[in-house]
Amino acid sequence: xxxxxxxxxxxxxxxxxxxxxxxxxxxxxxxxxxxxxxxxxxxxxxxxxxxxxxxxxxxxxxxxxxxxxxxxxxxxxxxxxxxxxxxxxxxxxxxxxxxxxxxxxxxxxxxxxxxxxxxxxxxxxxxxxxxxxxxxxxxxxxxxxxxxxxxxxxxxxxxxxxxxxxxxxxxxxxxxxxxxxxxxxxxxxxxxxxxxxxxxxxxxxxxxxxxxxxxxxxxxxxxxxxxxxxxxxxxxxxxxxxxxxxxxxxxxxxxxxxxxxxxxxxxxxxxxxxxxxxxxxxxxxxxxxxxxxxxxxxxxxxxxxxxxxxxxxxxxxxxxxxxxxxxxxxxxxxxxxxxxxxxxx
Amino acid sequence: xxxxxxxxxxxxxxxxxxxxxxxxxxxxxxxxxxxxxxxxxxxxxxxxxxxxxxxxxxxxxxxxxxxxxxxxxxxxxxxxxxxxxxxxxxxxxxxxxxxxxxxxxxxxxxxxxxxxxxxxxxxxxxxxxxxxxxxxxxxxxxxxxxxxxxxxxxxxxxxxxxxxxxxxxxxxxxxxxxxxxxxxxxxxxxxxxxxxxxxxxxxxxxxxxxxxxxxxxxxxxxxxxxxxxxxxxxxxxxxxxxxxxxxxxxxxxxxxxxxxxxxxxxxxxxxxxxxxxxxxxxxxxxxxxxxxxxxxxxxx
Numbered sequence: 001x002x003x004x005x006x007x008x009x010x011x012x013x014x015x016x017x018x019x020x021x022x023x024x025x026x027x028x029x030x031x032x033x034x035x036x037x038x039x040x041x042x043x044x045x046x047x048x049x050x051x052x053x054x055x056x057x058x059x060x061x062x063x064x065x066x067x068x069x070x071x072x073x074x075x076x077x078x079x080x081x082x083x084x085x086x087x088x089x090x091x092x093x094x095x096x097x098x099x100x101x102x103x104x105x106x107x108x109x110x111x112x113x114x115x116x117x118x119x120x121x122x123x124x125x126x127x128x129x130x131x132x133x134x135x136x137x138x139x140x141x142x143x144x145x146x147x148x149x150x151x152x153x154x155x156x157x158x159x160x161x162x163x164x165x166x167x168x169x170x171x172x173x174x175x176x177x178x179x180x181x182x183x184x185x186x187x188x189x190x191x192x193x194x195x196x197x198x199x200x201x202x203x204x205x206x207x208x209x210x211x212x213x214x215x216x217x218x219x220x221x222x223x224x225x226x227x228x229x230x231x232x233x234x235x236x237x238x239x240x241x242x243x244x245x246x247x248x249x250x251x252x253x254x255x256x257x258x259x260x261x262x263x264x265x266x267x268x269x270x271x272x273x274x275x276x277x278x279x280x281x282x283x284x285x286x287x288x289x290x291x292x293x294x295x296x297x298x299x300x301x302x303x304x305x306x307x308x309x310x311x312x313x314x315x316x317x318x319x320x321x322x323x324x325x326x327x328x329x330x331x332x333x334x335x336x337x338x339x340x341x342x343x344x345x
Numbered sequence: 346x347x348x349x350x351x352x353x354x355x356x357x358x359x360x361x362x363x364x365x366x367x368x369x370x371x372x373x374x375x376x377x378x379x380x381x382x383x384x385x386x387x388x389x390x391x392x393x394x395x396x397x398x399x400x401x402x403x404x405x406x407x408x409x410x411x412x413x414x415x416x417x418x419x420x421x422x423x424x425x426x427x428x429x430x431x432x433x434x435x436x437x438x439x440x441x442x443x444x445x446x447x448x449x450x451x452x453x454x455x456x457x458x459x460x461x462x463x464x465x466x467x468x469x470x471x472x473x474x475x476x477x478x479x480x481x482x483x484x485x486x487x488x489x490x491x492x493x494x495x496x497x498x499x500x501x502x503x504x505x506x507x508x509x510x511x512x513x514x515x516x517x518x519x520x521x522x523x524x525x526x527x528x529x530x531x532x533x534x535x536x537x538x539x540x541x542x543x544x545x546x547x548x549x550x551x552x553x554x555x556x557x558x559x560x561x562x563x564x565x566x567x568x569x570x571x572x573x574x575x576x577x578x579x580x581x582x583x584x585x586x587x588x589x590x591x592x593x594x595x596x597x598x599x600x601x602x603x604x605x606x607x608x609x610x611x612x613x614x615x616x617x618x619x620x621x622x623x624x625x626x627x628x629x630x631x632x633x634x635x636x637x638x639x640x641x642x643x644x645x
Contacts, residue, residue: 060607063608092604093607094601094607094610095607095608095610096610097608097610097611098554098557098558099557099558099611100548100552100554100555100557101356101360101544101555101559101562102597102601102610103548104356104547104548105352105353105356105594105597105598105601106601108348108349108352108353108475108598109349109598109601109602112348112349112352123454124454124550124552124554127454127456127458127548127549127550128548128549128550130458130549131458131474131547131548131549131550132474148452148456149454149456149458149550150456150457150458150459150460151456151458197452
């Protein structure tokens with residue numbers, strides 16, 4: 001019985017399946033024909049600089065406050081430079097929703113559609129697209145290290161079809177902030193965890209920045225949160241201010257640091273906002289909206305034909321968000337300069 | 346449109362290897378093995394790190410196979426020797442593999458951009474990336490199906506199948522069921538790791554998060570393959586697993602094509618897979634086209 005039933009059943013299912021695929025196909029080819037038209041006009045127009053309609057693909061790794069902000073900034077950055085959505089530019093926004101296998105399919109879609117430019121938000125997204133095309137310009141944002149991700153040859157001269165903006169912690173600017181808030185500081189203490197690669201890199205940058213300002217530094221490292229109190233005690237007498245980069249051990253141990261530093265009134269400049277809230281004096285960090293906006297300006301230059309990714313250096317954030325802990329400033333008797341008063345929380 | 350289908354087929358073929366691996370544990374052994382989420386990343390991590398450090402892509406892919414088999418062995422030992430339930434054994438190995446994968450890669454993400462992979466060999470001979478992936482995918486899938494078809498016909502292979510069907514009966518026949526379960530898990534996770542190695546080389550990076558959701562993708566592919574293709578014998582059942590994985594990828598590509606809001610991707614994927622799976626039921630509730638169409642029997 002079962003055997004005799006199987007064959008017609010199989011045929012029927014296959015028939016229905018093929019029919020569904022055809023329906024999907026027709027549904028898609030409708031939308032595809034319009035996209036084909038626009039991409040062919042785009043192709044023609046690349047030869048003539050005055051273009052009608054640009055198509056930009058946006059590939060985002062997952063939904064996340066910072067990544068969403070970067071995307072919104074990118075669209076705003078393009079709009080302020082003459083590329084307004086619905087007017088002369090269309091965005092094809094795709095979100096892989098944290099599933100990396102979707103990144104590959106989305107990249108295929110952009111390459112097949114021959115979009116004029118791709119914005120890749122977060123490292124895996126950029127790697128997925130960069131693996132599929134060496135021709136379509138790709139701009140990345142919310143990516144920390146382009147060289148380690150092998151997206152570019154060097155930050156100064158990318159050399160391929162990839163460029164963009166990095167969300168590297170602005171260590172140098174944070175040290176500048178330290179010098180501005182504590183103008184009479186002579187020696188700066190640098191505290192970090194010796195087993196965290198990210199902290200070591202930032203500490204190295206901090207030490208260079210401190211020396212460039214003509215100041216001295218003392219550094220003390222910890223291996224885990226049990227060392228934090230002693231390490232901080234050993235350093236407070238030798239320095240006028242302390243710098244701590246983004247560091248996992250210290251971000252959970254800031255109350256301990258504050259307990260020690262409040263006795264000597266040694267201010268602490270931190271790598272991120274969360275640590276300042278827990279007893280640090282101030283920080284300044286990357287605004288992902290501004291970072292996306294900056295990427296939008298780069299995209300506008302590429303679309304206008306003024307620049308190409310191979311020769312566009314990777315840009316760090318130009319605008320930062322200050323965060324100053326008002327309670328700590330008062331407790332330590334630190335006067336905040338007029339121009340920074342609006343950032344006191 | 347054709348290019349989109351080809352891209353989906355290329356991705357489907359390399360995921361098909363993982364689907365076949367999951368089929369071995371989920372259907373043949375009747376164990377839901379969650380090691381997969383870790384061992385797919387393990388395969389990718391081993392392959393990417395080895396290739397990055399100058400090893401040949403072929404050797405790296407072989408090493409990934411052994412790494413995956415080792416992961417399966419651990420799950421098998423936890424389950425059979427320490428009597429930890431199969432589901433929990435898989436979860437334990439999966440959790441442990443997260444740290445191990447981080448150690449293997451040394452960081453969360455190893456990039457293979459502009460490094461020769463297994464596909465570069467074919468791309469240098471004029472094939473596009475997609476076609477190179479399809480060709481390697483076909484070679485691996487066909488080779489694996491042939492080897493498995495032969496293996497599950499041998500005495501040991503039959504013993505594994507018997508263990509999954511009815512372990513009491515199998516034991517009564519003098520089969521050491523514990524060893525058979527371990528062997529099945531070893532083979533399954535070896536295949537999953539090969540799949541991971543090929544995926545990493547195709548997408549040009551290995552990432553610590555890449556295994557997330559893979560067990561769901563694999564199970565969906567297994568069920569799609571079973572429901573859509575009648576399975577007469579073991580050979581065609583293995584083939585239907587590969588086809589299930591490919592159809593899953595085509596569905597995702599088509600859902601992306603529809604151009605609905607980006608945040609709804611997963612919802613539409615779920616709806617489309619549900620539609621594909623309900624086709625037989627929908628069909629039987631429609632007025633029959635032929636008299637012979639009756640209740641269908643999906644399982645064989």
